[in-house]
Amino acid sequence: xxxxFIYDHVRTPRGRGKKDGALHExxxxxxxxxxxxxxxxxxDLDTKLVDDVILGCVDPVGEAGGDIARAAxxxxxxxxxxxGMQINRFCASGLDAVNTASAQVxxxxxxxxxxxxxxSMSRIGIGASGGAWPVDPQVAIPSYFMPQGVSAxxxxxxxxxxxxxxxxxxIQSQKRAETAWKEGRFSKSVIPVKDxxxxxxxxxxxxxxxxxxxxxxxxxxxxFEMMGNMGGFDAVGIQAHPEIEAVTHIHHAGNSSGIVxxxxxxxxxxxxxxxxAGMTPRARIKAFANIGSEPALMLxxxxxxxxxLLKNAKMEWSDIDLIEINEAFxxxxxxxxxxxxxxxxxxxxxGGAIAMGHPLGxxxxxxxxxxxxELERRDLNTALVTLCIGAGMxxxxxxxxx
Numbered sequence: 001x002x003x004x005f006i007y008d009h010v011r012t013p014r015g016r017g018k019k020d021g022a023l024h025e026x027x028x029x030x031x032x033x034x035x036x037x038x039x040x041x042x043x044d045l046d047t048k049l050v051d052d053v054i055l056g057c058v059d060p061v062g063e064a065g066g067d068i069a070r071a072a073x074x075x076x077x078x079x080x081x082x083x084g085m086q087i088n089r090f091c092a093s094g095l096d097a098v099n100t101a102s103a104q105v106x107x108x109x110x111x112x113x114x115x116x117x118x119x120s121m122s123r124i125g126i127g128a129s130g131g132a133w134p135v136d137p138q139v140a141i142p143s144y145f146m147p148q149g150v151s152a153x154x155x156x157x158x159x160x161x162x163x164x165x166x167x168x169x170x171i172q173s174q175k176r177a178e179t180a181w182k183e184g185r186f187s188k189s190v191i192p193v194k195d196x197x198x199x200x201x202x203x204x205x206x207x208x209x210x211x212x213x214x215x216x217x218x219x220x221x222x223x224f225e226m227m228g229n230m231g232g233f234d235a236v237g238i239q240a241h242p243e244i245e246a247v248t249h250i251h252h253a254g255n256s257s258g259i260v261x262x263x264x265x266x267x268x269x270x271x272x273x274x275x276x277a278g279m280t281p282r283a284r285i286k287a288f289a290n291i292g293s294e295p296a297l298m299l300x301x302x303x304x305x306x307x308x309l310l311k312n313a314k315m316e317w318s319d320i321d322l323i324e325i326n327e328a329f330x331x332x333x334x335x336x337x338x339x340x341x342x343x344x345x346x347x348x349x350x351g352g353a354i355a356m357g358h359p360l361g362x363x364x365x366x367x368x369x370x371x372x373x374e375l376e377r378r379d380l381n382t383a384l385v386t387l388c389i390g391a392g393m394x395x396x397x398x399x400x401x402x
Contacts, residue, residue, distance in 0.1 A: 002270050004102035005281035006399065009116075009266040009369035010038045010191045014205045014357040017121035017259035022202040024261070026193060028057075028064040028120035033075035035116060035265035038191040040076070043267065047078040049277055051110035054085045054101050056093025056117030056361035059129045064120060072118070088361070089290070091326060092387040092395035093117050094264060095364025099397055101268040102285040112269035112277070117362035120261045126360075133391055143391060144240045144296035146233035149224035149256065151298035152329035153249045154237040158297070159335050163250040166330035167217040170255035170354045172344075173327055177351025178210035185350055185377060189369050207258040207357040222249035223256065240296030255330040260357030264365035281402050283372050286382070287313035288397040299332045301394025302386040303339045309384070309396045317342075320398070321380035324371040326363055326387040327352035336386075349374060363387065368397065375401055 012034055015023030023031065032055060040047055055069040069084030089096045094117030101113035132139045139145070146154075156166065180186060181204065192203035228234035234247040267279075274281055289309040293301035302325055310316065323346055325336050337347055350370060353363060364387055371383040386396035 001106050002108050004105040004268055004285040005271065005274060005402065006283040006285065006372060007267040007269055007274055007279045007281055008039060008043055009264070009372065010035050010189055011264035011366045011369055012193050012262050013190055013202045014207055014260040014262040014359055015122070015202050016206045017261055017357070019122060021122045021261060022206055023193060024122040026201065028118055028123065029068055029071045029075050031120055031193065031261060031263045032068060032072035032118040034191065034193050035263045036072055036076035036078065036114060039114060039265045039267055043279060045277060047082055049112050049273065050078065050082045051113055052083050052085060052101070052104065053114045054087060054097040056088065056097045056364065057086050058088055058090055058093055058119060058360035059124050059126065060086050060088065061129045062124055064124050068118060089393065089395065090390040091328065091358070091360055092364050092389045092393070093361040094366065095368060095385060095387060095395050095397055098266055098268065098365055098368060099288040102288065105268055105270050111273035112267070114265050115268055116263065116265035116365040118263040119359040119361040121259045121359060122261050144236050146236050146296070147224060147227050148298060148390060149251050149329070150228045150233045150237060150247070151296065152251050152331050153224055153228065153247050154241065154244070155297055155299060155335050156250050156331040157244055157248045158241060159338060161250070161331050161334045165334060166250050166255040167214055169330040169334060170217065171212055171214065173348065173351045173354040174208065174210050174212045176349060177208055177355035180350035181205070185373065188373055205356040207260050208355050212254060217254040220252040220254050223252045225249040237296055251329050251331070255354060257328050257353035258357035260359050262359035262362045262366065264362045264369060266365050266369060283399045283401050286398040286400050291394050293392045293394055295392035298390065298392045299328060299388035300335060301388050301392060302332070302336050302396065305394030305396045306384065306386055309398065313398055315398070320382055320384050321346065322349065322371050322374055322383040323347045324367045324383065324385045326358065326367060327354040328358065328388050330354065332388050364395070368399070372399060
């Protein structure tokens, strides 16, 4: 089996996912094309060498529908021979795009693939694409369907995380993201989004609130308490986990991931493809895995898939230098660190989605790129990237520098 290498990666800044957000004026296909263009231009890449473009997009409807990956190749001016494919595994779509591209390269069927994701949450709302999971009783009942925020609160209740625990973690994310931006840790990979006149619309993550403290977070009401109590979803969670007498609601806008717009692209290729393009690999995709997890807790998939991945890769925690887990909610990361007794100093060292936002289909590719840059900055070798996923799933990938 051939090796799959990462040759380069880029991402846009994350714009607030509201009508007054800086990227609201940018159509999702233009957002995706910005990442494709930057990847091509900074590597002087002949796009005829690209065998496929695979982009995650969680709500591929309206202007984001109709295979946005292929549409983005037209907008970015890639060669007409380059096909495109949109994929959806909810929040892990961007990482799964990378894993799918890597599998194609490892199998020898493709030599060079661009993988990543895009989401314009200010223009296309969460859940716009619909689906049977929340509305069809044949699906919702056996899967213990409930809003993700209620599941996050269920995790906190089951594993003993308090409101202070969640808020403290959120503040840490904000402070780490602020430090990362101040020290230029993202400057290598964040590319500005420009308008049709070439003027910069946004060149920095817009969602961050570094002034956040425990007092300001304490003023926020739990976001999912009414859904849980009046909506009946607490009862669903207790039915699935009868050891819990009542769900304690601790999550709110300040300790949950931000709704944002953004796109990312990663260049994956074989060693032969790199030589053909005159490029040097930065890292190797060592292993990846997916798994289904307990659907009521829903967001504990990273624990299960990490166990599977480390076993498959024949690796131990001592082999991993840095960990990047998507900050969908504070309790997701707190449970992950608790499950593996991890040192917080190697987890999400530059902050995460609580501070910078979670552009659903793009986040997995974004955090993979973030941790690669950090491996290089610290001169470390190996990182594990993972995300929780709606409906109870997990995806994880291990990369190592070369």
